[in-house]
Amino acid sequence: MGGERPVRHDWVYLGANWAEALRSPLVPDVLAHITAWRDQGRPFAVARQEPPDQEDDLRLGLTLPDRRHLSLHGALSAVERHLPPPTVQEVRASAPAAWGPALDDVIALGTALDLTVGVFGSLAWQHRSGVPFVRPLSDVDLLFAPARWSDVERLLFGLEAVSRRHSVVRLDGEVLLPDGGAVSWRELALEPERIWVTGPRGASPRTLRELRALFPSES
Template identity: 45%
Template sequence: MMRPELLHWPRHGWVRLGEGWADRLRSPLASAERAEAEDWCRAGRPLVIARGRPGDGEGELRLGLATPDKRRIGLHVAVDAVAERLEPLALAEAAVSAPEAWRRMLADLARRAQELGTAAAVYGSLAWQHRTGLRYVRPESDIDLLFAPHDRRQLEGLLELLMAVGNDSPRLDGEILLPDGAAVAWRELADRPARLLMKGAAEVGLRDLASVLALFDREEAA
C-alpha cells in the first residue's frame, strides 16, 4: 500500500538539505560518506529522492547522492532536514546539458510528448549533469525519462512514440508514472507481459497488466 505522505515526496524529485542536516539523520553514515555528503551539500548541490523502505517512519526520507564516477551514497533523514524541494527535472530544460549531437532529438521528443498532453521529465545521468554542472553523461549513456500520462489515450501515444525512437542513440529508458503513484518501466509496459514489476514510493512488487491498464481507463472515464 502506498504511504500517502510519500506521494508529496515523489521518487526522482530533488531536495537541498539545510544547515545541520546531519543532526537529523535517521540512519548512520560511514565517516567518509558523511564527509563527502557534507561537502556536497555545502556546495549547494541537490540530492535525489529515492524509494523509501517499508520500515521507515512517518516524516522520513531516503535520498541518493550519485557521483560522476558512479559511486552512490544513500541518506536517511527527517523531512525537516530539507531546505528546498525541487520537482523532477523537465526534459526540455535538461536537454541543453546533453551532448550537442543529442539536443535536437531530445528537444523534439519533449515537444512531441507535450503535444500528446503529458510533459517529459528526466532522471539519471543527464539530470545529475544538469543539476550539478558536473560531468555524468558519457557517449554510451542512456537517457532515463519519466512520464505521467493522465489516461489511456496519452499512454498509448507515448508508448508508440517511445518505441519509434527509443532504440536510436541515445537509447531511451525510464518509467511511466501510474495514476496511483507507482511506476513501471516503459519498455516493460510496451511489451505487454501478463505481470509487470511495479516500483512504489516504498515497495516493489508485481501487478497484473490488466489492473495497470484499468487505472488509465478509470482516469479517462472520470
Template identity: 45%
Template sequence: MPPEMVGWSRHGWVRLGEGWAGCLRSPLAEAEREEVADWCRAGRPLVIARGRTGDGAGELRLGLATPDKRRIGLHVAADAVAEHWRPLPLAEAVETAPEAWRAMLAELVLRALALGVRPAVYGSLAWQHRTELGYVRPDSDIDLLFAPRERWQLDGLLDLLTAACDGTPRLDGEILLPDGAAVAWRELAGRPARLLVKGPAEVSLRDLPSVLTLFDREDAA
C-alpha cells in the first residue's frame, strides 16, 4: 500500500471525484455505472471494502449499498478519490439512530471510552448517517468496530458487549486486531479453538492463542 493510503482501512469512506469512471480497474455493467454516477452526483460517499489478492498498489475496492439492500462493488484506482474519512465514530451517529436506541448507544460509547477504546460503526446506521437516507429498520443490527491495543482492553470490551448483546438492537461487528485484520466480536467472545479472521485482502482461519498473543505483544511493548 502506498504511504499516502495508510489508514484507508475497511469500513472507511470515500467520495469519488468527477473523473472516477476513467479510474475503473474492473468493468461495471452500464446500469450499475449509471447508478454510481447518479450517486456520486448527489455527493454521496461509498464505503471501503476488503481488497482481493492480486489487486495492484494504489487500488481500492468500494461498495455502494442502497436503502433497499442492493449492492454494487467498484474496483478503482485511488486517484478517483476526492475525499476520504476513517470509519464513522459511533458517538457521531448516536443521534441518527432510532430514539429508543440512543441512550443505550450513548452509554456504550462512554463505557468503551472508559476502556480507552473509541468505538466506530458501520453497516445500516453508518449509511444512514452518511447519506441521510432511510437504511435503519426496527430489526436492523448495529455493526460496531473496536480497535483495542492491549489485552485488558479486549477483555473489558468482550465483557461489555456480552452483557449488552441480548437487548435491542442486536449488537454485531468486529474487533480490529493489532495486525490490521479483524474478527467478529461474538465469535471471539465464544473462545473457539479457531477463528475466522478477515485480513485486508483475504479471509483465513487462525487458532485462538495466536490471535490473543497479538494483544499480549502490545502489553509488552
C-alpha cells in the first residue's frame, strides 16, 4: 500500500490475500462475516491501535447493520485501497431527508470556519457500503480538525447553535487534536477540568489546559 498510513476513522479496502496477513485469529463466525463483507467489495473502518502494536499492525472494525461490532487485527500489507472519512457534503444524499436542514447548517458552519467536516458512524457506514444503517434515533457523528484554539471555540459555539435549531437529529462527533488525539465536541463544550482523549494508541484523561497547549500560540 502506498501513500499515508491509514488512521482512525479512515476506510480501507482489503486485498485478495488479506487473510494471510492476519495477526490475530478470527473465530469462524466472525471470519465468515468479514470474508462475505470484503468479497462484496465493501470497506472497513480503521480503529485505534493498541499499545503493544507494531508500526505495520492495523486494527479494523466492521459494524454490521444489526449493530454487531467485529474486529480485525492484521498487517498493513493487507490494504489494497485507502480512503479518508467521507465529508458531510458527500453523505448528505445518503441521509434521511429530515436531516437535510441540520446537515446544511453544519456544511455552512464548516465553510465559515474553513474546515472540512468529516463523518463517521452509521451514516458513514451507510454511505460507504450502500447498506441501510441509519435508524430513526441514529446520531450524526462529525469530525473536525481545527488548526487554532480560537477555531475550536467558534466551532463549539456554532455546533451548539445548530443543535438548538434542529432537534430532529442529534449532532455528535469529535474534535481532532494536533497530536492525533480526539475528544468529544459535546464534552469539550462543557469545559471540564479533565476530558477523556482517544489517541492513536489507547485513551487517557487530560486537562483542558493540556489540550489548549497543543495548538499554536495566537498571541
